[in-house]
Amino acid sequence: LALRSVNSSRSAYAYVFFSSMFFQHYCWTAASQPCQKEKQLSLPCKLIIKSVLPVFRCVNVLERNVEKCSIYTNINDHHITFQLLCKHGVVKTYNLTFQECDPLQAVFAKHMCPNILKVYSRLLADTMIHFPTSQEEVTLSVTPMKVCFKSYTEEDTDFSKTMLTEVQLNPEEFDYFQVGVDSEVTFCLKELRGLLAFSEATSVPVSIHFDKAGKPIAFSIEDMVLEASFILATLCDIEKETTSQQPPCFSQRQESNAAAVASKKPQGNGNAPNTEPAKPASPLAKQEVKNIPRDTEMPGIEGAALTEAEDHAMLEGEAAESHSQKTGKDFKMAKASLSHAVSYFYTYCIFQFHSLFFGAVSCTEKDAISHTFHSLATASDTEEDFGSSQV
């Protein structure tokens, strides 16, 4: 059973996978229409979180009263039913409608991260408690000798008005401490609090995988029956980008279907690490994590690039059926319908956030696999750089 969620600005992605052993009884009956060549039969459906929350509201009350919780679906009816069988014969039934959808999934190569920390959950919670609840962004700074979490500041922060907090930890406090590259990553603390609360409850250690500024950071917990991960975008470090800068590159998808285009964006010609198109883990997974570099050379272009690319991501999420090959048309469509998202992201441009881009996992568009490594359309003056990924 997989639960996935993405935040509205697409800068945070979370999933929780429950193995069938988590449940007392787990039964999956195949739907009548088989998807050819599918290895997994899955029913992706979309629920509004606000509707599900009341079912599991008060954990204490639940623990005391509920004897069994049963979840079952009626596909034809588009209903999921949560049934709580409580003490004294009380049965609470919640019927929620769902929409079918193609779930988004971010692929983030955790094992390729040079920095891996593993720590028991209490430590992380104890650290974050020192930051005010209104604190949005937090910077994690590591060297092989020390670790610290501090309030995020930028050049134009008004120091006379803001209170800054810094927590220094000793590498010895970590169950596992590997720092391959000194880095300072800034991520949104708010998005993380959910996982922190969850891990405290399950008392499973938290693993943190990350790289340099700009690459996503993943907080995960894993035990025998479940696996949860929060993948957050991190702020890109402008200074470093500009120095190693090559002509601005941005990628656009040429298709709006689930065939997501590969690869993390190379930062420049020579010095991009792991720039080869990140092959999806399984042939089915058309998911990619895409870091759109906030290259700073020409802000005007950047903005536009991000805008269009972002639109594209959204559109994919909706799993548009059209297999349109015409880039221009797609972008126009996207722009029109998602202008609000665009303006949000445009404002965010200044803060140099990398965004995570998602491909949709779809079981019907298998044929798109062949397009997986479709060319990255780049600005016309840099096309030569990406000849290798031309299909």
Next chain:
Amino acid sequence: MRFRAKIVDLACLNHFSRVINTIAKLAKTCTLCLTDSKLYFILSDKVANGGVSMWCELCQGNFFDEFQMEGVAAEHNEIYLELVPENLSRALKTAQSAKAVKIKLTNKHCPCLRVAVELPSLSSSSRIVTHDIPVGVIPRRLWNDFREPSVPDFDVSIYLPVLKTMKSVVERMKNLSNSIVIEANLSGEMNLKIETDLVSVTTHFKDLGNPPWASEDGYQSSAQGRDLESMAEARIDIKKLQQLLAGQQVNPTKALCNIVSKRIVHFILLHEDVSLQYFIPALA
């Protein structure tokens, strides 16, 4: 200008935190005055505060294990800082199990009070949490604004009833009216009154006792020769009163108020090592 101080004892730390919490509830921004022997939290009676003023005095020796300060100049060995007490309160909130707390005046990007909390950790070295609280340095020419207020020439001085009771009464009254009338006489009686179009509520307190004030120079204060039964009253903003009462986390050793009829109410709350004076002006 230098300042550094250290608290090592947990009880002192808790006590200090409680004082800061109380101040934070009373004022959004206030002035901290540091001298050799004392700390003062001062709120002066500007219009912006609604005419309310506050004077809180602590003996540094009762809280700090180490305390060193160097004022602006040798003959003016004081430091006046403007700060947001809520920030200090927040910094100390998570220091409840600290091994030590150090406070230092620094000037990295701007003048700050750096609070460094040393917390125990599982590893050999402690965990250090640093909070940089921005402060404003108040120049000497403005120091006159922050003098200790004199006790007003009051009509009646009376001990307050048990603060918890008074607080719950005032809290309920707050829902009904914006202003409250405090009246008291020299026979130990106090009434809290509210009056609206729909309802009027009065709570009577008896046998409170009146503190004896020795007149400093034999001067007859307006309180003497006063009819014991006659009430002095003042109508004040109920929210300010409620804030004062809500901020008290520990019962004071002595709590009293001086009423200048129709002008001002002066509250004095004394603890062992902290004294807090709060002035609420009467509403027009």
